Amino acid sequence: MALDGYSETLRRSVAGSILKPRNPIPLDEVTERILAALANPPVVDRRIADQSAPGRAALAILGQSRQPIWKVGHLLTMLAALGSAEGFAPIQALLDAGLLFPVREFEGSSLGGFQQWFGQEPRLSAEVFTLPGVAERAKGDPLGLPNLATPDGPPKSSLPRISDGLEWPLRLAAVGQLVADGAMRTTQTRALFKRDLQRLQTHELLAAAPADHIAILPDIGVLTLFWALGTEQLAVVDGELTLPKVARTQTNRPLTDELVVLLAAIATLEAWDPLLGYRVLENQLSAVPSSAILLLLLLATAPAGDWYQAAPLAAWLWEHHPAWQNGLTVEVQQQRGTPWVESLLLGLFYPLGIVEVVEREGRFIRLSPFGRSLFAGGAKVPEAPAFLQTLMVQPNAEIIAYRQGLTPTLIARLSRFARWKSLGPACTLELTAEQTYRGLESGLTLAGMVQTLNQHGVRPVHAAVMDLLQRWADKRERITVYSSATLVEFLSPGDLDVAISRGMIAVRITDRIGLCADGADPDYKNLRLIGNRDYEAKPTKCIAVDDDGVTLNLDPGQTDLLLEAEIGRLAEPVPSDGNSVRRFRLTPGSLRRAAQSGYKLDDLDVWFAARTGAALPAAGRMFLLGPTAPSSLATKRLVLQVPNPEIADGLMQWPTTRDCIEDRLGSTALAVDESKLAALRAILESLGVKVEFA
């Protein structure tokens, strides 16, 4: 919770603003009391009423947009368009009053003040959020927008065009499948990689115009991608746009609720423009989120039945929006932004079902009944009657989905195991091996998929299709990958047999090792733990090396499966002598095989250090390095064995004797030049050192 990141002083200050306590509140109760106050509508109403007009307008915008998180830059832009010249002050007042909170990573240090926070963040991108209860209470506050409805509407007999609202949910489902094929990579500035941009721009389904369209949007695939990100159907992981680990809950949400989620996500559309398409702006915010909300609020000002035209709406934005003009091209500026507004209203909002349109003697736009229910206090629109049987599964594994029977729930479910091929009045999907696999991996079962197809199909699934699905599902059973299993090792094969017969173990791996069906820990009720090894942890020391340097004694309590797998590559098992300790032995042959399979001396040193606490023993080094060393020399030498190292050192050091010595062979053994033996003997005897001949 954001309040946890506040300093004590700041928390008390916010509590003072919202609670206005007569007595000091104990620190441990402050957060709880603030939250309780924010859940109390009369208190919230009073605190909203305390705010200045721009502050109330900011909260109303948050409520109307159905988006609780907004960038401060966008809020300031919209307030400026509404006539506020107070800059950050209204936002600061809302933060002080506990009606807004900053979005910030918890960095360990507590927040001392909001000016400090706003100064640290990239100013325009800093985000604030409010609680749903506050936004709901504030959304009815009047914003003072003018009524720009046109006095001359279309002929009375004209029937407005209205979209079914399914276009965007369907496109988001398709973009999810495209991302499942391969994540979309972004640069540090959040720009798409060229290859991924091309994938979106040339995608057969996503790049195509909607079947029911009035305006064609540029880079509609890119828009869909970023919109999916805004609705959390995609996530950014390590700079890649990918499917989230935990998918957004696809509940039985009605279409209108799904459309509200999409509407709220417009606040996040930064890299797309209604006329220019994909456009990454550095160090400035896009005009789309703020203009889109202002346009919808302008459309809500007139009574039901009145119509609007794009030009007056564009003219209002032209006059009031502080940054919109700068983003327009010269040609569009000449028309004071009218094409931009038309593109947004007809290309984005019309397929959402928020506006309805008449194209007769001009182009007239107004909020649809659904749009009025959201922005103009209109009655809630009843859900369209459900047509259960809307799918036709063909023998070639294609599915025709009649659009009038589709719901967000069905779209989400179909998207898990069938691939969208085309979107139109009748959409087509394709059952493929890969998509069936994805469906099974997402937690669906074959029976569940078939049930969906039968439940919504106009006739039962064809036998040939059933056969295909069964075959694809069976293929998945051929390989099972346990990403993090617990293997249970028994002392004897008999114990494992008993455990399997009692149902404690489901899968036999070896004669003594098994695992439960889901790879999880077994039930400990009938088991006694004598060892526990974590394979993500560092390997443990579990081998003692004998003095011979080649015999390896395994500690049964500490050994693990990795060791079992590795040691066989380096050493040979020693036949059991009845002793419980298992032994292996390094041999020239075993180490030669290890070297041939890619082990280098350094690898072996690391392995032995981890498993024995010391590097590869000398004998092992000899086995390994011997074959590559230069050849050894065998010669006959005359050896003088002196009684102690001191005499040997003296003979090596004194120039008179050093010339007689060929080599020092050891601490007390010297190789003597045979021709100088007599001279050396004479010198030694002169020193009193006796020499005997063996």
Added chain:
Amino acid sequence: MSQAIAARMAVKLHRRVCLVMTEDAVLAEELLARKKLAGEVLGRLSERALLIRPGRIEAVLDELIKMGHTPQVVGK
């Protein structure tokens, strides 16, 4: 009480193990013949069970999918 403890079977647990189980030994051989996969396999616990290097499960999955397999993943 002590009798009950004695009746319980002694076991050693190997936790967080990455493992590939195949339908049959031939399929395991086929996987081991793939050079990229073989490099990730630490050992063969049985005819059908391959022990994978810790932390390399994603690489193994990618390679299996590249080979055209559709492995069932347990414990994702």
